[in-house]
Amino acid sequence: MSDFTSGFWNVWVIALTVGGIAFCAWLLLATGRGIAPPPDGAKPDTTGHVWDGDLAEYNNPLPKWWSNLFWITIVFAVVYLILYPGLGTFKGVLDWSSTGQYDKERSDVDARVKPLYDKYAALSVEKVAADPEARAMGERLFLNNCAQCHGSDAGGSRGFPNLRDKDWLYGGDPAKIVETITGGRLGVMPPLGAALGEQGTRDVVAYVRSLSGLPSDPLRAQIGKPLFAQNCAACHGADGTGNQAVGAPNLTDNVWLYGSSEATIAEGIAKGRNMNVTAGMLAMPSFKDTLGDARIHLVAAYVWGLSQPAAAK
């Protein structure tokens, strides 16, 4: 696709480039021609400027070695413009592009490190997690790609799940972890403030807190229970233990993604979570293209190993 808004600019760039080179060549020819040596006794040609009454400058052509260097640059420019893009939309006979070079360098690196990953690709995630060398590789990949959100220690932060605990939004078995990293996740909690009303929201908050054994008003919790069954159970389950198929958190384990205070839970219920998120902002992005299957395998093994007491050493 052309970057130009009209065909004129293509011609303009080509004309300027070719004209510039031609002008340089003409200049070299015109000024480089040997000046005839002055006849006996005559004064050599000077530039005509005179300083301090008697200082003049000979008007000699450039030395050959010097003007030849300029000729070399002209030859270089011509060869370059034939081989590489430079003349308007002409792509050059090598068909080079920066994207193409990036892709090639990437695939070169991938090919070079492939044997390293192949060794582990054949093993199950559990076996890979038991290999110290693979864990070190997985840790480096994690620090470079995942730690920005989940923390260097994978402990997570507000809105970003802790990966060290046994609590999983979408399931913590190896296959699920690979699926999460490969495809990304976007869990959405719809806003229920309008449906529940202010009092209703407070009642549901009390009930939800009671599920995890947090102090709450028992009366409100009592009122909140049917409201929960009516509005929340579809995703979070009748008993509040969540549903990993849709990423609905377990509300009974006292693990809180956004915090456990009444105000925080009320905010989540009333306004929802991730409602205005464009994919890639607070959502878990897909790492399929960034990392590729072989690396995802290692990262998954590292992440899985973090919550396995046997492997986590």
Place this chain on the structure above:
Amino acid sequence: MDTKTIPIVAVPPAEPAEVSLYEISRKIYPRAVHGWFATWRWALVWLTQIVFYGLPWLAWNGRQAVLFDLGARKFAIFGLVFWPQDVIYLAVLLILSALALFLFTAIAGRVWCGYACPQTVYTEMFLWVERRIEGDRLARIRLDAEPLSARKLGRKAAKHAIWAAIGLWTGITFVGYFTPIRELIRAMPFSLGPWETFWVLFYGFATYGNAGWMREQVCKYMCPYARFQSVMFDRDTLVIAYDAGRGEPRGPRSRKTDPKAAGLGHCVDCEICVQVCPTGIDIRQGLQYECIGCAACIDGCDQVMEKMGYPKGLIRYASENALEQHGGAREMWRHVLRPRTLVYSALLVAIAAGAGVALSLRNPLKVDVLRDRGALARESAPGLIENVYRLQIMNTGEASRTFTIRAKGIEGLAVVGLAQPVAVDGAAVRTVPIRLQAPADAAAPGTHKIAFEVEALGEPRLEREEPSTFILPRI
């Protein structure tokens, strides 16, 4: 009557020949010279080249003793491994080199140029090859004037082949300081990387071109040091000087002639001093910018003086003051110790001693702390605040070590969830994600200064304290 007549021939005026607009560099054919200073130069040629060609072949602890590994960003010099963080030592080395150049130049002019500069050393080696194959000055001039013949072609080809071989070997050795030289030789010539090939050929060609073809042109037109060394000269600097008072009026004479009676000075005008000069100057015209201070003319002249039965030293190391005042050698040497050289020496010794002490006290443990930026703090359990960091532990020593990590600065601050001690291989960096925990009420909410303490097990001397911050949020 026996008269000699000189036939007079009318010469037609020469055709107006094309005059070159530029100076033509005439080829210089330095004549071989032997003597005290030439011996010194050869000693330095041997010394510098044994070191240069030999060093990459030495091994140390299973690696190349001197290796500047640009890829791994580690410079190994025997037992010392320098990391990018040690760049200060490179600066110190450059300062020391500059001060040494100032000092030696102030004392005895361009001694570096004359004896130890690679341009001089390689030119000396290449000239030696040239002399072996083509003969000394006169033979070479004759050979160049001859028309092309099988003999001339053979000699020239042999000379250039040997030059090229020396150049190539120099290129390989040079690159061998950056890529392990044994691997380099094994990879020759087809499995070399593109950059290695380029630099081998580049340095090979530079050696061949500079020492074979360019020679004095490098010193005269290309070298910046040559130019700024002259500003370090003063009237007490020893330079190679012709004693005009003793030498003039010059003129040829027989050995039996008494110069005084003939009204001549000691210079016999044999031009040996001009013929041996590698830059093609006549030292009798006084100090010139082309003079690289190689003292070849001293050696040449002394030989002639000896043959003539005159005292040596018509051309000698002398200062401008000494030549003018005809002071004795003792007085001239006393002027070597003047404020300028004393200041240079004092600075040189002080900086060298400082660098030596710093080097011997260098801590092989370096630690960098990187706070996690994604989350400032988190509440890990009710009333407990966690901050997350990455510690980069650099063990610049060659032995692998184990380290314990502690943190201090807030009451109850503790490192949690880390298997201690942490092992780090020799000459390696390890990144350790680390969690610090403190009670939420340990201090007022806000940012608090803390410090990590990293200590090598069994080596309490190897301890580093690295500052960071701990954030207690308002909850």
